[in-house]
Amino acid sequence: MKHIAIGILGAAALGFMASAASAGTLDTVKQKGFIQCGVSTGLAGFSAPDDKGEWKGIDADFCRAVAAAVFGDGTKVKFTPLSAKERFTALQSGEIDILSRNTTWTSNRDSALGLDFVGITYYDGQGFMINAKKLPGVNSALQLSGAAVCVQSGTTTELNLADYFKKNKMEYNPVVFEKLEEVNAAYDAGRCDAYTTDQSGLYGIRLTLSSPADHVVLPEIISKEPLGPAVRQGDDQWAHIARWTYFALLNAEEAGITQANVDEMKTSTDPNIQRILGTEPDGKYGADLGLSNDWVVNIIKAVGNYGEMFERNVGSGSPLKIARGINALWTKGGLQYGPPIR
Amino acid sequence: MASQEILREEPSRGSFINDPRIRSLFFQTLVVILLFSSIWWIVHNVIENLQRLHIASGFGFLRSRAGFDISDTPIAYTSDSTYFRALVVGLLNTIIVAVAGIVLATIVGFTIGIGRLSQNWLIRKICTVYVEIFRNIPPLLVIFFWYSGVLAVLPPPRESIHLPFGSFLNQRGFYFPRAVWGDGSWLIGVALLLAIAMALFVAHKARQRQKATGQQFPVFWTSVALIIGLPALAFLLSGMPLTFDFPKQSTFNLTGGFWVKPEFLSLLLALSFYTAAFIAEIVRAGIRGVSKGQSEAAAALGLRSGPILRLVVIPQAMRIVIPPLTSQYLNLTKNSSLAIAIGYPDLTATAGTVLNQTGQAVEGVFIMMIAYLVLSLVTSFVMNIVNARMALVER
Numbered sequence: 001m002k003h004i005a006i007g008i009l010g011a012a013a014l015g016f017m018a019s020a021a022s023a024g025t026l027d028t029v030k031q032k033g034f035i036q037c038g039v040s041t042g043l044a045g046f047s048a049p050d051d052k053g054e055w056k057g058i059d060a061d062f063c064r065a066v067a068a069a070v071f072g073d074g075t076k077v078k079f080t081p082l083s084a085k086e087r088f089t090a091l092q093s094g095e096i097d098i099l100s101r102n103t104t105w106t107s108n109r110d111s112a113l114g115l116d117f118v119g120i121t122y123y124d125g126q127g128f129m130i131n132a133k134k135l136p137g138v139n140s141a142l143q144l145s146g147a148a149v150c151v152q153s154g155t156t157t158e159l160n161l162a163d164y165f166k167k168n169k170m171e172y173n174p175v176v177f178e179k180l181e182e183v184n185a186a187y188d189a190g191r192c193d194a195y196t197t198d199q200s201g202l203y204g205i206r207l208t209l210s211s212p213a214d215h216v217v218l219p220e221i222i223s224k225e226p227l228g229p230a231v232r233q234g235d236d237q238w239a240h241i242a243r244w245t246y247f248a249l250l251n252a253e254e255a256g257i258t259q260a261n262v263d264e265m266k267t268s269t270d271p272n273i274q275r276i277l278g279t280e281p282d283g284k285y286g287a288d289l290g291l292s293n294d295w296v297v298n299i300i301k302a303v304g305n306y307g308e309m310f311e312r313n314v315g316s317g318s319p320l321k322i323a324r325g326i327n328a329l330w331t332k333g334g335l336q337y338g339p340p341i342r
Numbered sequence: 343m344a345s346q347e348i349l350r351e352e353p354s355r356g357s358f359i360n361d362p363r364i365r366s367l368f369f370q371t372l373v374v375i376l377l378f379s380s381i382w383w384i385v386h387n388v389i390e391n392l393q394r395l396h397i398a399s400g401f402g403f404l405r406s407r408a409g410f411d412i413s414d415t416p417i418a419y420t421s422d423s424t425y426f427r428a429l430v431v432g433l434l435n436t437i438i439v440a441v442a443g444i445v446l447a448t449i450v451g452f453t454i455g456i457g458r459l460s461q462n463w464l465i466r467k468i469c470t471v472y473v474e475i476f477r478n479i480p481p482l483l484v485i486f487f488w489y490s491g492v493l494a495v496l497p498p499p500r501e502s503i504h505l506p507f508g509s510f511l512n513q514r515g516f517y518f519p520r521a522v523w524g525d526g527s528w529l530i531g532v533a534l535l536l537a538i539a540m541a542l543f544v545a546h547k548a549r550q551r552q553k554a555t556g557q558q559f560p561v562f563w564t565s566v567a568l569i570i571g572l573p574a575l576a577f578l579l580s581g582m583p584l585t586f587d588f589p590k591q592s593t594f595n596l597t598g599g600f601w602v603k604p605e606f607l608s609l610l611l612a613l614s615f616y617t618a619a620f621i622a623e624i625v626r627a628g629i630r631g632v633s634k635g636q637s638e639a640a641a642a643l644g645l646r647s648g649p650i651l652r653l654v655v656i657p658q659a660m661r662i663v664i665p666p667l668t669s670q671y672l673n674l675t676k677n678s679s680l681a682i683a684i685g686y687p688d689l690t691a692t693a694g695t696v697l698n699q700t701g702q703a704v705e706g707v708f709i710m711m712i713a714y715l716v717l718s719l720v721t722s723f724v725m726n727i728v729n730a731r732m733a734l735v736e737r
Contacts, residue, residue, distance in 0.1 A: 085698040092395055092703070112398035113701035134498065135594075147594045148514065153691065154698030159409045162421035173595075174411045175605075177685040178694065186685070189494045190513055191604070193594045233396040 025097055025231070025238035026070070026290055034076040037063035038096035041081045041180055044204035045314035045322070046102045046122075046227075055079045058313045059100040061303045062121055062229055062246070066098060069245045069295045074302025083179050085154040088113050091232060098242060100229040102198065104156045115230040118243040122228075122314075123326045123335055125221035126160050127199035129206060133214040135193060141220040145170035150183050150192035152176075157197050160223040184208060194218075198225045203320050237290055244289055248296045250338030251276050252305035254329055259304035262297055276341050285341055296341070306336065388704060403700045404429075410695060412687045414606065425696050432692025433713055439609055439688065440675040440717070446614035447674060448667075451621025458626050469622065476619035481677050484616045488608035489684045499595045508588045510596055516607060517589035520600040524583030533576035534569070541565035605686035609678065617674045624666045628659035660732045668725035672718050679714075689713055 029035055039047035039059055047059040064074035080096050091099045092114050102124075103109075105117040128141045128149075138144070141164075151158050153176045165172045175192045177183045187195045188209050195202065199217060206212045229246070231239050252258075255273050257265050266279050274280040278293035286293040303309055310327060311317045328334025358364050392399045404426040411421050416434045419427055457469035476484065494513055497503060502512040509518040523530075541564070548559035577584070589599030632655050640654040679690040690710060697706030 085694050088698070088701050089703045092397060092701075109701070111396075114395040114397035134500075144594075146592055146597065153410075153695045158411075158695070159421075159699070162409060162411045165411075166421060172411075174413050175685060176413065176687065176691070176695070178682055178691070182683070182685065185490070189490075190498050191494065234394070 025235050026241065029070060029097055033071075034078050035063060035067045035070065035098060036080060036096045037066075037077050038080050038082045038087055038090050038099040038101050039063070040101045041083060043102060043180060043201055044207055045200060045318060045320045046204070047079070047081075047100070048204075056313065058121060058309055059102060059229070061309050061313065062100045063098060065249060065299045065303045065309075066242055066245045068298040068302035069241060069248070069291055072292065072294075072298045074298075083154075084152050085178055088115065091115060091230065094232070097238075098229055098231050102201065102227045103230060105226045105228050105230075106156060109230070114233045116233045116235075116239045117228050117230045118239060119246040120226040120228045120335075121246060122200065122226075124198040124200050124225040124227050126157055126196060126223040126225055127202055127221055128218040129187075129195045129202045129215050130193060130218065131190075131214050132216045134190070139216075139218065141194075141218045141222065142168060142170070144172065144194055146172070147193040148173040148175050148191065149194045149196055150175045150177070150187040151196050152180055152183050153178050155197070156223070156225065161196050164222045180205075198227070200314060200320070200322060203322060204314075207319055241289055241291065244341070245299060247338040248276065248299055248341065249303075249306040249309065250329065250336055251341055252296060252300050253307040254331060254338065257296075257300055257305060259300055259308060262300045266297065272340075392704070398700075398702060399704070401705055403702055403705070406700075408696070408699075410699065412692065413685075414603065414687055425700065428692055428696055429689070429709065429713075432687060432689040435687055435692075436675070436678055436681075436689040436713075436717070439606065439613070439678050439681070439686070442610055443613040443617065443674050443678065444671050446610065447617040447621055447670070450614060450618035452625050454618060455622035455625025456629070458622060459629060473619045473622050476616055477623070479616075481612060481616045482680050482683060485608060485612040485680055485684060488612045489604065493604040493608055500591070502591075502596065508586070508599075510589055512596070513604065514595055515601055515603045517596050517599050517601050519586040519588045520598075522585045522587050524585065526580035527583045529576045529580045530573050533572040537568040537572040540572075541568050544568070603686075605681070605684050608684060609681050609686050609688075613674050613677055616677070617670050620670050620673075621667065624663055624670065625659070628661075628663035629655060631662045632658045657732070661734060664725065664729045664732055668722060668729070671721050671725065675717055675721060676714060 037060070039055060039057075042048040043057070045057050047055055047057040050056050060077075060079065063077045063079070067076045068074040070076075080090065082090050082096075082099075082101060087099055087101055087103065088109070090096050099115070100121075102122070105120065109115050110117055128144065130138055130144075132138075145165075149161060149172050151161055151174060158174075158176065161172075161174070175186060177186060183195070184205055186192060187205075195205065197205070199221060202217045206215050206217070209215060229242060231242050255265075255270075255276055257273065257276065262277070265273055266277055268274065268277075268279075271280065275283055275285060276296050278286050278296065284293060286295040289295070292298075304312070307324075307329070310324065314320045314322045315324065324332075324334060326335045328336065330337040389399065405424055407421075408423055408425050408428045409421050410428070412419055412428065412431050414435055415431050416438060417427075417431060419431050454469045454472055457465050458473065460466050460469070493515075496511060496513040499512050499514055502510040502517075505511055505518075507519065509516070511517075541561075544559075544564050545561045548561045552558055587598050589596040589601070636654055636658065637650050640650045645653070678688055681688040682691045682694065685691070693706050693710045693713075697703055700706070
């Protein structure tokens with residue numbers, strides 16, 4: 001029901017919003033003193049509340065990084081959990097300032113939905129998970145003809161699933177829920193044979209099942225799922241801040257700046273590090289973005305660099321233990337590449 | 343009319359500001375102008391804001407390829423069909439569950455309602471407990487009760503419960519053999535129609551004869567014999583053209599036969615059992631509302647208790663029952679949108695998916711509102727016709 005409420009509220013908001021050009025998001029955010037960040041309703045490694053009710057994960061940390069860049073304080077974030085269906089309306093209607101919710105970047109979302117994607121914080125692909133104990137002998141997604149497949153509605157996953165089975169001339173029975181917890185519960189109860197979503201998501205979900213060891217993720221990756229944060233279209237300044245926060249995280253990792261050594265690094269004489277950390281004499285890269293010159297220092301102090309964020313939330317420092325893979329820096333054979341700050 | 347004449351006879355009140363007719367005309371015009379200008383303002387603002395936010399608008403998306411699959415499709419639908427067709431599938435699913443729910447709720451509700459007035463202590467108490475339980479639990483919880491509490495704990499597909507007649511029950515739903523009609527089966531359909539027509543004719547003739555002579559004719563049993571007998575005869579004559587497609591075990595699940603999914607089943611059961619509790623109370627109130635003198639007078643005329651109920655009490659009770667019953671039918675239809683919680687692809691769920699895949703929230707919500715409005719108005723319209731036929735005809 002909630003998505004209807006948001007839909008109606010969104011529609012109503014569009015109706016009553018003053019038609020005069022509104023103030024930029026940066027000004028609004030500074031005025032209210034925090035960033036409203038749209039996250040998932042609970043996906044381990046990306047955005048999920050821990051036992052103290054604090055939001056953890058790459059997506060949650062990205063919002064903290066933006067807050068650190070704007071306020072110099074990574075805690076000035078409020079989180080709004082959103083279902084797949086609610087997320088775009090929430091951003092469009094101004095309920096949230098940034099959508100950082102394992103959302104796939106597609107041309108349609110970028111152009112027709114009034115969104116502006118700022119980068120790819122996680123390169124993902126869609127996979128399948130099955131209960132190997134109940135279905136011994138199934139070791140490929142191509143053996144899934146006739147299976148009941150659990151999927152979350154309103155996602156690119158739902159569309160890829162239809163395409164994949166059609167392309168391979170296989171039949172399936174979609175079991176579609178709106179909320180992630182409902183899909184998880186249905187799969188765990190045995191309502192479906194397979195679960196499909198982004199592979200990183202599958203590893204996260206597996207941990208929450210009643211007996212994680214029984215479930216295997218099948219090897220096939222059936223789609224490209226570049227996940228990243230998005231902001232409202234038409235506010236270039238705010239989009240630049242979000243985009244360069246992401247690039248700053250990458251540049252910091254590349255330059256070896258970490259949460260632990262950032263204060264030492266401020267005395268570095270390396271011109272590249274000086275530019276990144278705003279210690280270069282007469283440098284005003286932060287001010288050009290509408291931020292303070294030590295914006296990157298604040299980001300790194302709040303969440304660390306991209307690599308630290310990755311390892312802490314989904315990598316070796318987390319129960320998910322996902323390898324960097326294509327999410328490694330370009331210098332290490334991955335796809336993460338941050339344009340220079342200069 | 344009368345008041346207008348009186349007004350005309352009154353002497354002038356001096357100023358037209360004090361003239362009640364002009365005043366009322368003025369305020370009515372003002373309200374209409376305000377109403378329409380605020381509607382115009384909202385519509386205009388929505389369009390302007392959508393453009394400013396770079397969000398696509400308009401209903402052109404209905405013709406694009408949907409790209410997603412739907413689990414229950416009463417009409418042919420694939421991921422290549424249009425968004426419009428997806429919405430139609432959703433609407434049909436809503437109608438199916440609403441109509442089936444209304445029928446089931448009415449049957450259960452009438453049974454329980456009459457049961458609450460039973461002379462038997464046990465039946466009366468059981469019915470009271472039923473009403474008090476289901477009436478006081480939110481419908482969403484009843485849906486979850488059936489879905490997670492009853493159907494989800496059934497065994498997995500490989501350990502299905504075998505039921506008589508080749509039916510199976512497991513956590514993926516209820517499977518039963520599907521009738522496959524062979525050549526010459528049209529004869530059976532024709533025979534059935536013929537039998538119904540003959541039964542109606544017999545009933546008509548019997549009524550005429552009773553009016554003329556007072557003699558009764560066993561209409562009910564004749565009709566039963568006709569409606570069962572004629573198609574059965576046709577079935578034998580055409581060489582029994584009926585085979586069954588039995589559900590069979592395959593890799594993942596049972597295939598073949600007719601499959602009712604747990605989402606539909608739990609939604610149907612929850613909606614009808616929930617609404618039945620209200621209908622039971624309406625029926626009880628209706629029967630209680632018929633004054634005792636009516637049945638006493640019927641008894642004095644020599645009618646037995648069966649005919650008293652059928653000919654005297656129920657027709658009068660129906661006049662009290664039907665208007666609130668209509669509201670319950672509307673409630674049931676609207677409550678079917680709770681299907682989204684368990685993944686039954688009704689209109690709300692499908693339109694929600696369309697809304698999200700296209701990002702056109704305003705249009706999506708608008709379509710949903712119009713569809714539910716039309717559904718409710720049609721239900722009201724039909725029930726108003728029924729009500730008009732039942733209403734007291736004053737002579």
